[in-house]
Amino acid sequence: MSHEDAGPGEWPVVVRFPVEPVEAAVEADARDAAVHSNVLAVRGPLFGVMAQREGDGRRWRVVVEVTHGGPQEARDGLNSLLWFRAKDDTEDRAERRALLKAVARLETERIDELTVLGTRYRVVRAEEYTGMDAHGDIELPRPTDPEPLTPDWDRRAHSPRIDEGLVLDPDAPLSPTQAAERLSLRSLAYTGSRFPASVRRDSAQAVESHPDVLLMPALFRIMERSDGEPWSTGSGLHATAHDARRTLDFALVWWEPRARGLIPRDVLGDARTPVDARTVVAEGTDPAVAELAVLAEAADRIRAERLDEIEVDGTLSRIGRIRRLLRWGPDGPEGPRPSDIDSQDPCRLHPLLDEDGTIHYEDSEEVEDAT
Secondary structure (H helix, E strand, O other), X not given: OOHHHOOOOOOOOOEOOOOOHHHHHHHHXXXXXXXXXXXXXXXXXXXXXXXXEOOOOOOEEEEEEEEEOOHHHHHHXXXXXXXXXXXXXXXOHHHHHHHHHXXXXXXHOOOOEEEEOOEEEEEEEEEEEEEEOOOOOEOOOOOOOOOOOOOOOOOOOOXXXXXXXXXXXXXXXXXXXXXXXXXXXXXXXXOOOOOOHHHHHHHHHHHHHOOEEEEEEEEEEEEEEEOOOOOEEOOXXXXXXXXXXXXXXXHHHHHHHHHOOOXXXXXXXXXXXXXXXXXXXXXXXXXXXXXXXXXXXXXXXXXXXXXXXXXXXXXXXXXXEEEXXXXXXXXXEOOOOOOOOOOOOOOOOOOEEOOOOOEEHHHHHHHHHHO
16 A cells, blocks of 8 residues: 555555575664663754655755755755756747746745646755763664765765755655654654743644654764763754764864864965965974874864774764654655744845856846845
8 A cells, every 4th residue: 555545544664574694683782772772862853855856756855965054045045056957958939938937936935835837846944863872872874874885084075965966755665663763753842841832733633634744864964062061063064974083083173173262264275285284283393283283183083993983082973873863644754844944034045047057147236235
């Protein structure tokens, strides 16, 4: 039975037991995590944009990564997607006119769904959460999470794009552990008194209007804790654990020395010989070389041992494994809720583009001056 045939309260899942060795290893890791990181901590909503074309059935594909902190950031991502499509991907004036009409609406309206050239676009809302153990330690990357065969620590290295090519299908088969997690999270709602009444009301309503949940691929971010304080975020989201480690390496040798005043903020060096903790320690003449050596040694250990956590001067940095769920209803993924906060207004993001594909920079400047 598919979701299309399901009645009230009936949202079936299809379970397929792992057959291939890699699938079996992934499932074993998931079972271990379910035992050891069995406390779930919800951080809050993330937003992105998904699209559906005729013939896609119940499938939706991600076109703006589901990582943004507010709905407007996702709308801005859709604005840019459509503007560049009008600029680069069509020579048809009618198509470009339709794309630019949608861009114009996104520049002035908080619109969460629109159809352009036969494709439905929807701003979607996911919940970010993570597993924790009985001691409050956030789940680390799993052994079967994707890793590069040869780690590239160059800060200019290309990183995989989050959610690139991702298609979500509510009828796709799941492993036993995926099915158990998905079923257990269907009732997830904000209930604590620390949440405003409007947030609790919208959350309860979402359980009714979008009774199913779909699990999205895991992401990774640096989490930090000092002196028994709660965990705090130390970075944005990354597609792989290695990307998060590379960010932590960079933070230790570049950002932290400047935050502490050990290296002047305006001393940069260049791409080949950056001025960071490693290069200053190698020279051995700076008065702060002892403090910088601690940071450089920690970063070197991360590289050599592929560490997922390290403590430096009383601060524990850990690569946290971040999970996401997307509520799903009869018409697909959930959009923003009335209680979700927009921290910015819609605005023009790109120069004026006409239906012939010509960019008018001067007209754009005049519009900005008028506003």
